[in-house]
Amino acid sequence: MSEWVSPIRMRDRSLSRPPASLTRQFALTGSAIMLVAMMTAGLFIAEMVSKATIENTASATALLLDSILEPLTQDLVTEEVLPAKQTAELDQLLGEDQFKERFPYLEIWKASGLIAYSTTPSLVGQRFTPPEGLVRALEGKVSAQYADGLERSNLIRNISGKYLEIYIPLREDRSGRVIAVAEIHESTASLEHELWWLRLKSWLVVGGATALIMMGLFGIVYRGNQLILLQRRQLQERLVEIEQTNRHNRILRDRARRASGRVAELTEDYLRRIGADLHDGPAQFIGLAALSVEHVRRAQAPAEREKELESLSSMLLEALRDIRTVSKGLMLPEIEGLPLPDIIGRVVSDHERRTGTKVDVHCGEISGAPTDAIKICAYRFLQEGLNNAFRHAGGNGQAVTCTLDGSALHLAVQDDGGTGTSGVAGLDFGLGLIGLRERVESLGGVFCVSQRTGGGTRVEMTVAIAEESQDG
Template sequence: MSGLAARLGSRRWGAAVGGWSLTRQFAVTGGAIMLLAMIVEGLFTAEVVSRNMIDRKAATTALFMDSFLSPLGRHLAVSDVLRPEERAELDWLLGKDDFESRFPHLEIWKEGGLVAYSRSPELVGRMFAPPAGVVAALAGEVSARYADLEAAEHKIRGFTSRYLEIYTPIREPNTGRIVAVAEIHEVTEPLEQRLWWLRLNSWLARIGVTAMIMAGLFWIVYRGNRVIMAQQRQLGERMAEVERTSRHNRVLRERIQRASSRVSELNERFLRGLGADLHDGPAQLIGLAALKVEHVRLAGTAVKHEEELQALDSFLTDALREIRAISKGLVLPEIEGLPLPDVVRRATRAHEQRTGTSVAVRCEDIPQPLPNAAKMCAYRFVQEGLNNAFRHAGGNGQIVTCKLEDGVLCLAVEDGGGKGPGCPAGLGSGLGLVGLRERVESLGGTFRMSKVPNRGTRIAMTLTMTGGGRDG
């Protein structure tokens, strides 16, 4: 259960941290790591500095004490304890105020733990377990350490203060042989004060340096986080734009597929209608003309022959007129290489010639070349729009407008309303508004029809000219 609780707690903590900003994560985790590193390094450095300070203090004190302890080496080489006169002289020297306030106790140890001299007379000549500092000093090493209050020689005297014990070897003057060890007890208050100030200055410097490093790193991470957040926002906006474009493209693709399918159906329907028109109109007239040829051949008189020829000519003329009327709406004029404004004007002029009406053209200059498919669509749009304006509104107030805005072609046809004369022979492309809508949507455009207030009907198409388009 405890392991499960620990894992759940870890997951919650990870989820909480994961929701933080990069700057906050760095401030918390980086700050904790820097604080821990500073504490560990500070403790280690303080210990090293304190040890070095104590060792230097021991070396200085040993050098100072050696000036009046070294003469004792000659006697200690041959005797276990100092002579009374030497002890009295040493007691007198160490009893001075400047000495006693700084070095309240002094022992001289012989090898094996024998006390050869002590300011505490009860210790002289007694054997104790030699301290570690004595053993090290007998090997020639000057060392210092705090007093062990549990040592037997300290318990006898009832020590309660942890003096700094400095161990220095005493050598025989002629041979340099170590014959004894001086254990100097030094008061620790001045040393502790110096160590306290040294540690304080060290910690203050360390805190200042750590704060500067943390501030510098935090500033770098903060600026980097701002750049990352800005890039994330831009990436999010671009992804949203891509998603919108993708949805729009899907809609357009579906519309184009539906339009292409309906255009195929309309083309089949148109071809069937065209075949019916040719069969019911020109084909019937030509068939009658073929019968009249036999009548002409069998005519018995010149008058009858002339009548049959006139009837034959009338049938053939009517058939030719109907064929021309049908084909006029099927064949586009040559519009390749023409700019869009010229294509629009050609469609309006053809309408004016067929219907005898006038059309107002408001077409801006469009220097951008357009694909032929777009120009053919525009021609049919104007043609069918004006045909409907003539059929349903009598050609009143016919206006054609076209412009190109930000790569989008906008083309519109509107009328002034009213009643039209119907549909004269040969008028129209044969597609109607439904076919026109499918033609526009098959190119990815949009088709709209609406009523204009106080006027008539308006149809409009928009077509996006991506990439500028090209003729051909």
């Protein structure tokens, strides 16, 4: 047969499995996503920074050379190539070291693709397919791009190295019309160094921003994960408490069921004992008294009749005494409105009066109002405990202790042991320790009997008290 597992236990087992940490999940997935985002943003920003730097460099170069070239190229309004005088001036200017190092190649194009001037004399007068930068410059826009080494004009000049091609529109003074385009090859050594630093700074900014965002999100997720783990632990502890409470309730329910059955059995036994006591005691005396009535009726002499009447009275008094003894054990005094300390005092005083012994009472403050069932249970417990202490220990060292720990009521009767006493009327009510145990456990309490060190017995009960609900 398969073992039945409660749903609470199944949930508890499922909660006890170690879950994948949200912090670890976020660290892995979030890092991957943020890394991709950082690479994308870094590449985009680096590209934008490079493009902006190149455009700024081209604009600065265009502004510098436009002021130099435009005055020398006004003759191209009517001429196809630059006249010799202007060519000599340009050669002299561009031949200086500071220009030649920065601008090693320079061509002036006509709109038709004709080269009107070049620092490479063999290109002057040749026609080439207008490059894209030339087309844009003819529209009045400054454009810049890295030199294409496979372009025909660059192949002729055998250009090696990395240069920035800048196309600058040259305008007529009077009309502002574009009459030619200057193509300048600028050395990129300083530009590449500047771009490298700009790219590095942009990557550092993007990386730092990404790290800050990641740390902030990680902190939020970490705190959320800690809160979830805390709530999870609290939920597990709560489920364990619920499981323990359910187990305890099942034990109490089974115990109460067994106690109820035992109480029913004890009640039946008790009723049979009462019937036997009434039958063997008062009934016998009453039967004898009934026979004595006939003897009284037949008596002739007054002395004989008086003797029979005295015998009849004696038997009736004996029957009455037995009936009172039996009924005394069945009846409880009026304890409904009494607090528990007063009930304890009444039981103790009755016991001391009947037995002539002394009982030490140690009763703490009892707050709240126990139910009538608990009061009756305490009354019977003290009765039986003190009677046993007198019967089996001769009343030696009798003591009653009553304390309240939270909602748990502890009541104990103990003695120091000794020689027992028998034959005291009115002490044996037939309840017994077994009946007491069943009575206490039927209320959800605990009953125990233990031997004290040095001799003597201690009988103790513990039960949770509950205040009675008052209708109002």
